[in-house]
Amino acid sequence: MPGISIFAPAKINLFLAVTGRRADGFHDLVSVVAPLDFGDTLRAEPAEGFSLACDDPAVPCDATNLVLKAASTFAAATADKGAIRGATFFLEKCIPMGAGLGGGSSDAVAALRALNQIAGEPLDAAQLTKLATGIGSDCALFLHSAPIVMRGRGERVTPLPAEAAARLRGRRVLIFKPAFGIATPWAYGRMAAEPATYLPAAEAEARLARWLGGPAEAEALLFNNMERVAFEKFVALPVLLEELRTRFGLAPRMSGSGSACFALLPEEADGPAIAAVIRGAWGESAFVREARLL
Numbered sequence: 129m130p131g132i133s134i135f136a137p138a139k140i141n142l143f144l145a146v147t148g149r150r151a152d153g154f155h156d157l158v159s160v161v162a163p164l165d166f167g168d169t170l171r172a173e174p175a176e177g178f179s180l181a182c183d184d185p186a187v188p189c190d191a192t193n194l195v196l197k198a199a200s201t202f203a204a205a206t207a208d209k210g211a212i213r214g215a216t217f218f219l220e221k222c223i224p225m226g227a228g229l230g231g232g233s234s235d236a237v238a239a240l241r242a243l244n245q246i247a248g249e250p251l252d253a254a255q256l257t258k259l260a261t262g263i264g265s266d267c268a269l270f271l272h273s274a275p276i277v278m279r280g281r282g283e284r285v286t287p288l289p290a291e292a293a294a295r296l297r298g299r300r301v302l303i304f305k306p307a308f309g310i311a312t313p314w315a316y317g318r319m320a321a322e323p324a325t326y327l328p329a330a331e332a333e334a335r336l337a338r339w340l341g342g343p344a345e346a347e348a349l350l351f352n353n354m355e356r357v358a359f360e361k362f363v364a365l366p367v368l369l370e371e372l373r374t375r376f377g378l379a380p381r382m383s384g385s386g387s388a389c390f391a392l393l394p395e396e397a398d399g400p401a402i403a404a405v406i407r408g409a410w411g412e413s414a415f416v417r418e419a420r421l422l
């Protein structure tokens with residue numbers, strides 16, 4: 129059986145409203161998420177037992193990696209069918225970690241897809257969604273390769289209406305991240321300590337419905353109420369975003385819980401000039417990359 133190669137896209141949250149804390153400790157949210165045409169590549173070959181190697185030495189390749197968590201979840205879910213005995217994974221890592229770009233979650237879903245293909249598709253889409261949600265809150269969205277609306281703790285995913293998706297597809301976007309990352313549990317914990325940062329669910333839905341119902345372009349959708357707690361501690365973020373607003377007229381935002389930020393770029397924008405300003409502010413270790421929304 130030959131190996132297979134799966135593209136694991138990065139994502140950005142164009143709209144992210146964290147609406148409140150749930151009884152189970154997770155948070156409810158309403159978010160519009162778009163996958164990007166840039167991401168990791170995961171190769172999988174059938175083997176005895178599961179193992180992972182990665183071209184980036186900073187990536188842990190032990191059981192804490194979501195690829196191996198996905199593999200054991202898949203093996204357990206299909207044990208009665210004897211569908212898979214193992215696989216050797218190789219991860220080509222391009223998506224920065226601790227970024228709010230969904231890299232680990234996307235890799236996990238790529239592993240589920242790879243194993244399901246190798247095993248002859250024993251699981252259907254609904255079963256894969258259930259497994260993905262058990263691995264991480266924002267995994268389910270990566271089973272779609274187009275913009276989606278995500279609700280609940282991230283597991284309730286619906287495709288964006290075609291007309292709205294068309295306002296996003298193909299848009300040019302600049303992704304940039306400082307050398308430091310932000311831990312997702314920390315960001316949610318800070319919001320829980322300051323409940324005024326939540327946006328009530330009804331307001332979040334009304335805001336989203338206004339954009340969905342109108343002709344407004346992607347820029348009018350942009351929102352993220354996790355920025356407040358992140359910007360309080362990591363001041364390098366708001367300082368640069370303000371500079372990009374004033375110098376280039378951009379509307380930059382943070383993605384997810386950060387620390388990656390993004391700006392939709394007009395087609396005529398001078399990407400390298402903007403990248404130079406970002407590197408000037410955050411140093412040469414900053415990650416800067418152009419992409420397109422899928």
Ligand code: C5P
Nearest residue numbers: 153154155264265266281282312313316
């Ligand atoms: O599910 P996942 O492992 O991605 O979540 C990481 C952490 O982020 C959770 O342990 C929780 O603290 C927080 N979280 C949350 N509400 C969500 C998603 C994540 O509070 N909807």
